[in-house]
Amino acid sequence: MNEHVRALRDALLARDHHRFRQPSDAAHDEAFAAGLAARGVPPVLRASARLADVLDRERPVLLPGERIVLTRTVPTTPEMLTPAERADVAAHGRVHELGKVCNVCPDYATAIASGLLAPRSQAEAGLVGASPAQRDFLQAVVESIDAVLRLVDRYAALARREGRTELAEVLERAPRTGATTFAEALQGFRVLHYALWASFSYHNTIGRFDLHLWPYLDADLRAGRLDRDQALDLVEEFFLTFNRDSDLYPGVQQGDNGQSLVLGGVDRDGVEVWNELSVLSLEASLELGLIDPKINVRVSSATGLDRYVSGTRLTARGLGFPQYSNDDVVVPGLVGLGYDVRDARDYVVAACWEFIIPGVGMDVPNIAALSFPAAVNTAVHERLASATSFAEIQQAAHQAVADQAAELAGATRGLVMEPAPLLSVLMTGCLERRADVSTGLRYNNYGIHGVGLSTAADSLAAIRTLVFDRGDVTPAALLEALDDDFAGHDALRESLRRAPKLGNDDDEVDLLAAGLLGAFAAALAPLHNDRGGVFRAGTGSAMYYLLHAQQLGATPDGRRSGECLSANLAPSLGVKVRGPLSLLHSFTKLPLVAAPNGGPVTIEVHDTVFRTTGSTEKVAMLVRSFIQDGGHQLQLNALDRDTLLDAQVHPERHRNLIVRVWGWSAYFVELDRAYQDQIIQRVELAP
Amino acid sequence: MRDDGAGPPGAGVTGVVLEVEEFAVHDGPGIRTVVFLKGCPLRCTWCHNPEAITFGPQRLAGHEPRVVGVRTDVATLAARVLRFERLLVESGGGVTFSGGEPMAQARFLVAAAGVLRPLHVAVETSAHVAPAVFARVVAAVDLVMVDVKHTDPEIHRRHTGRDNALVLENVRQLVAGTTPFVVRVPLIPGVNDDPANLERTARLVAGAPALRGVELLPYNTMAPAKYARAGRVFRPGFDTTRPPRVDPTVFERYDIPCEVL
Numbered sequence: 001m002n003e004h005v006r007a008l009r010d011a012l013l014a015r016d017h018h019r020f021r022q023p024s025d026a027a028h029d030e031a032f033a034a035g036l037a038a039r040g041v042p043p044v045l046r047a048s049a050r051l052a053d054v055l056d057r058e059r060p061v062l063l064p065g066e067r068i069v070l071t072r073t074v075p076t077t078p079e080m081l082t083p084a085e086r087a088d089v090a091a092h093g094r095v096h097e098l099g100k101v102c103n104v105c106p107d108y109a110t111a112i113a114s115g116l117l118a119p120r121s122q123a124e125a126g127l128v129g130a131s132p133a134q135r136d137f138l139q140a141v142v143e144s145i146d147a148v149l150r151l152v153d154r155y156a157a158l159a160r161r162e163g164r165t166e167l168a169e170v171l172e173r174a175p176r177t178g179a180t181t182f183a184e185a186l187q188g189f190r191v192l193h194y195a196l197w198a199s200f201s202y203h204n205t206i207g208r209f210d211l212h213l214w215p216y217l218d219a220d221l222r223a224g225r226l227d228r229d230q231a232l233d234l235v236e237e238f239f240l241t242f243n244r245d246s247d248l249y250p251g252v253q254q255g256d257n258g259q260s261l262v263l264g265g266v267d268r269d270g271v272e273v274w275n276e277l278s279v280l281s282l283e284a285s286l287e288l289g290l291i292d293p294k295i296n297v298r299v300s301s302a303t304g305l306d307r308y309v310s311g312t313r314l315t316a317r318g319l320g321f322p323q324y325s326n327d328d329v330v331v332p333g334l335v336g337l338g339y340d341v342r343d344a345r346d347y348v349v350a351a352c353w354e355f356i357i358p359g360v361g362m363d364v365p366n367i368a369a370l371s372f373p374a375a376v377n378t379a380v381h382e383r384l385a386s387a388t389s390f391a392e393i394q395q396a397a398h399q400a401v402a403d404q405a406a407e408l409a410g411a412t413r414g415l416v417m418e419p420a421p422l423l424s425v426l427m428t429g430c431l432e433r434r435a436d437v438s439t440g441l442r443y444n445n446y447g448i449h450g451v452g453l454s455t456a457a458d459s460l461a462a463i464r465t466l467v468f469d470r471g472d473v474t475p476a477a478l479l480e481a482l483d484d485d486f487a488g489h490d491a492l493r494e495s496l497r498r499a500p501k502l503g504n505d506d507d508e509v510d511l512l513a514a515g516l517l518g519a520f521a522a523a524l525a526p527l528h529n530d531r532g533g534v535f536r537a538g539t540g541s542a543m544y545y546l547l548h549a550q551q552l553g554a555t556p557d558g559r560r561s562g563e564c565l566s567a568n569l570a571p572s573l574g575v576k577v578r579g580p581l582s583l584l585h586s587f588t589k590l591p592l593v594a595a596p597n598g599g600p601v602t603i604e605v606h607d608t609v610f611r612t613t614g615s616t617e618k619v620a621m622l623v624r625s626f627i628q629d630g631g632h633q634l635q636l637n638a639l640d641r642d643t644l645l646d647a648q649v650h651p652e653r654h655r656n657l658i659v660r661v662w663g664w665s666a667y668f669v670e671l672d673r674a675y676q677d678q679i680i681q682r683v684e685l686a687p
Numbered sequence: 688m689r690d691d692g693a694g695p696p697g698a699g700v701t702g703v704v705l706e707v708e709e710f711a712v713h714d715g716p717g718i719r720t721v722v723f724l725k726g727c728p729l730r731c732t733w734c735h736n737p738e739a740i741t742f743g744p745q746r747l748a749g750h751e752p753r754v755v756g757v758r759t760d761v762a763t764l765a766a767r768v769l770r771f772e773r774l775l776v777e778s779g780g781g782v783t784f785s786g787g788e789p790m791a792q793a794r795f796l797v798a799a800a801g802v803l804r805p806l807h808v809a810v811e812t813s814a815h816v817a818p819a820v821f822a823r824v825v826a827a828v829d830l831v832m833v834d835v836k837h838t839d840p841e842i843h844r845r846h847t848g849r850d851n852a853l854v855l856e857n858v859r860q861l862v863a864g865t866t867p868f869v870v871r872v873p874l875i876p877g878v879n880d881d882p883a884n885l886e887r888t889a890r891l892v893a894g895a896p897a898l899r900g901v902e903l904l905p906y907n908t909m910a911p912a913k914y915a916r917a918g919r920v921f922r923p924g925f926d927t928t929r930p931p932r933v934d935p936t937v938f939e940r941y942d943i944p945c946e947v948l
Contacts, residue, residue, distance in 0.1 A: 581774065
C-alpha cells in the first residue's frame with residue numbers, strides 16, 4: 001500500500017468523512033411519503049421520485065486525495081409508502097425483509113460500458129405503444145437515470161471548481177457514454193453502486209469483478225496508460241469506497257451489507273477466469289485489511305495450490321474471507337434446478353453464500369429457514385414413545401422435515417416488493433419487457449436455508465445409540481428429560497452428550513445428516529412458487545442459529561432449551577471433534593449437489609496455526625483437499641479466544657478486530673453481545 | 688506397562704494413546720497427525736501435558752469427568768491415521784509420535800511406524816530412555832525431534848526429576864548417526880534461557896551431519912486447572928509471569944538453522 005492509499009485508509013478509519021454528513025431528517029422522510037400518497041403517485045414513480053429526493057439533497061464532497069468519488073451525506077433514504085399504506089401492503093401480501101428488491105447481482109458491466117444515456121434512450125424509445133403501466137415504468141427509469149446524472153454533474157462541477165480537471169472529465173464522460181479506461185470503469189461502477197444504495201435497494205452485491213473489469217485494465221496495461229502498481233492503487237481506492245458509507249446500509253448487524261465480490265471460476269462458455277485483476281484484488285484486500293468488499297473465490301478440483309495460498313494469506317490476516325465455492329458442485333447443482341448451464345457457470349455469491357445469477361436472477365435465496373432440530377423434536381415427541389425401531393424415528397424425522405419444508409414453501413405466496421426502476425436498468429430484459437425487475441426475471445426461485453443440521457443429526461445419533469442400540473435409556477426417560485429441559489437429569493444428559501457426533505468422519509452419524517438434508521431437498525423438488533420458480537434447499541443458517549434456538553426446546557443430543565445452534569454447517573456448538581480433517585470430510589458426505597442454495601462449512605482455525613513459515617501452504621492444502629473431496633463451500637475464521645474475550649472487556653483496544661459472523665465479516669466490537677458470545681463458543685473448541 | 692521395543696512387531700501390539708491430533712503444523716514437515724502416547728518418566732516443572740504423565744488410562748476430575756488414554760492396537764491407530772494419507776503425503780507431512788514419552792512404549796511405536804510406513808514418521812522425545820531402546824526407535828523413523836532441556840545434570844534433575852546422562856548419550860547417538868534430527872529447547876524463564884546453556888546446547892550438536900536445525904519453544908503460561916484435573920499440583924519452580932529470553936542468534940553463530948515456534 002503506498003502512502004497515498006494509506007492516507008485515504010487512515011482517514012476512512014478515523015471517519016473523517018462523517019463530518020460532511022447531514023443530520024437525519026425524520027420529518028422530511030415522513031412528509032415525503034405522505035406527499036406522494038396525497039398526489040396519488042403510482043409505486044414505480046414513487047421509487048424514482050425517492051431516488052431523486054435523496055440524490056438531489058446530496059452535497060458533493062471531494063475527500064482529500066481521492067480519485068474515485070461519491071460519498072453519502074444524506075444518511076437515510078425515506079420510505080415511499082406511508083405507514084398506513086405499508087400496513088395495507090403487509091396485510092394483503094407477503095413482505096420479505098424490508099419489502100425492497102435486494103440480494104440480487106446487477107449486470108454492472110453493460111451499463112459501465114454503455115453509460116446511462118443508452119438505457120435512457122432505450123426507455124424513451126419504448127414509450128411508443130406502451131401501456132399505462134409500461135409508461136410509468138419507463139418514465140421512472142428515465143427519471144432515475146436523470147437523478148443520477150444530475151448528482152454526477154454536480155460532482156463534476158465541484159471537481160472543476162477545485163481544479164481536479166482529470167476527475168471532472170471522467171465524471172462528465174463515463175457515467176453518460178461509458179467507460180474507456182480502468183479508472184473510468186471503476187468510477188462508473190461506483191456511481192451505479194452508490195445510486196443503488198441510495199435507491200433503497202440493499203445487499204447490493206458486486207459480482208464478478210475480475211471477469212468484467214479486466215478488459216479495461218488489460219487495455220490500460222497494454223497501452224502503457226497504467227503500470228501494475230498504479231493498477232493496484234486504483235483497486236485499493238475502489239475497495240475503500242465499499243467501506244465509506246457502509247454503516248448507513250441496512251442489515252441485521254453492522255457488516256451484514258452484502259457487498260460480496262467474486263473472483264475466478266469459469267465464464268459462461270466454461271473457460272477459466274483468472275487474470276492479473278484477480279491477483280490484484282486479493283493483494284488489495286490483503287493490504288487494506290477491511291471487511292469490505294467480502295471476497296469469494298470460485299475454485300474446482302482443477303484449481304492449483306497457488307490460488308489457495310493467495311486466499312489463505314487473507315485468512316491468516318484474520319479477515320474471515322475468502323469464502324471458497326466449488327464449481328464442480330455448484331454448477332451441476334444449479335443446472336439440476338433448471339438453470340441454463342451458461343447461466344449456472346456465471347453464478348456469483350449473494351450477500352452471504354447463496355448462489356445467484358447476475359443480471360437474470362430475481363431469486364429470493366433467503367425467503368425462509370427450515371429448522372432440522374425442530375423436525376427431529378417433532379418426530380421424537382410424536383413417535384418415540386411407540387416406536388419399535390430407530391428407522392421409524394428416522395423416517396418420522398424425514399417426514400417432519402418434508403412437512404416443514406412444504407409449510408414454509410406454501411407461506412411464500414403473494415410476495416410483494418417495491419418497484420426498483422434503477423436496478424431494473426441493470427437487470428437483463430427489463431427495458432425490453434418494459435417491466436420492473438420486482439415483477440420477476442428469467443429466474444424467480446426461492447431459497448430456503450437449512451438450520452441446525454448438526455444438532456439434528458446428533459440428536460438422532462444419540463437416540464439410536466442410547467435408546468435402540470444399547471437400550472440404556474427408555475423412551476419415557478428421554479421424553480421426560482426433554483420436557484424437564486434436563487433439570488435433574490444430569491447423568492442422562494451427560495450420556496447423550498457423549499453419544500457419537502457429526503464432524504468426526506463417522507459414517508454412522510454423517511449419513512444421518514445426509515438423510516435429513518436429502519429429505520429437505522426431495523421435499524422441495526416438486527414444488528413451485530407462485531412466480532413460476534422452484535425452491536432451492538440450502539445449508540446456510542443466517543441469523544436463525546440464534547432465532548431458531550430461542551424457540552427450540554431441549555434436544556436429544558443433550559442441548560438445553562435456548563442454547564445456540566452452530567452457524568451454517570459445523571459441528572454442534574460445544575462438541576469437540578477429532579480435528580479439521582475429519583470435520584471437513586464429514587460434510588463432504590452430504591448430498592450437496594441436491595441442495596445448492598448455498599451455506600458453507602464454517603470452521604475456526606486458531607491463529608497460532610499461522611505463526612510458522614509454511615503454515616499458509618498447509619492451510620491452503622487443507623482447503624484444497626475439502627474441494628477435491630467434493631465440498632461445496634467453505635469459510636474459515638482465524639481467531640484467538642483470549643483476544644475475543646479481551647475485546648468484550650476493552651472494545652476500544654480492538655476496533656479493527658474482524659470476525660466472520662454467518663456469511664459476512666464484521667468488526668467484532670460492533671456486534672451485539674449474543675453474536676459475540678456465539679463466536680467465542682465456536683472458537684473454544686476449534687479443532 | 689512400559690515396553691522396550693524388543694520382540695516381534697505386529698498389528699496386534701497395543702499401546703495407550705492419549706490423543707490423536709489432526710492437522711498439526713508445528714510438529715515436523717508438512718501437515719501431520721500427531722499421536723500422543725501416554726506416560727512419561729520425567730516430571731518437568733513446566734509440563735503442559737500433565738494428563739500425559741502417568742501410564743495407562745486415567746480418570747480426569749472436573750465438572751465433566753472423563754477418562755483419558757485408550758489402549759489401542761496398531762491396526763486401529765493406523766486406520767485412523769491413514770484415512771487422510773493423501774493429504775499428509777501431498778503436503779510432505781506424515782505422522783508424529785509425541786507424548787508423554789513415546790519411546791516409553793517403544794514396541795508399540797516401532798510396530799506402528801512399520802505399518803504407517805507410506806507416511807513420513809517422526810518422533811518427539813525427551814531422550815530419557817535406555818540407549819538401546821532409543822537406537823531401535825531411531826532406526827524405525829524418518830525424523831527425531833529431541834528435547835535438550837538443559838546441559839547441566841543437576842539443573843536438569845532439579846527441573847525434570849532426572850539428570851541428563853541418558854539424554855546426552857542418546858543425543859550423541861544422533862550426532863554420530865544418519866537419521867535426520869531436530870533439537871528442541873523449551874525455553875523456560877530463568878531455567879535454561881541463558882546464553883551459556885544455549886551455547887553448550889549448540890556445541891553439543893554443531894556439525895552433526897544429520898542435524899536439521901534447532902527449534903525454540905518459548906514457555907507460555909497455561910491454566911494450572913489442567914494440573915488439578917489430572918490430580919497434580921502445579922509447582923513451577925520458576926517465575927511463570929516473566930517471558931523467556933528468546934535468542935536464536937546463539938545457534939546461528941554455529942551455523943545451525945533456528946526457528947522459534
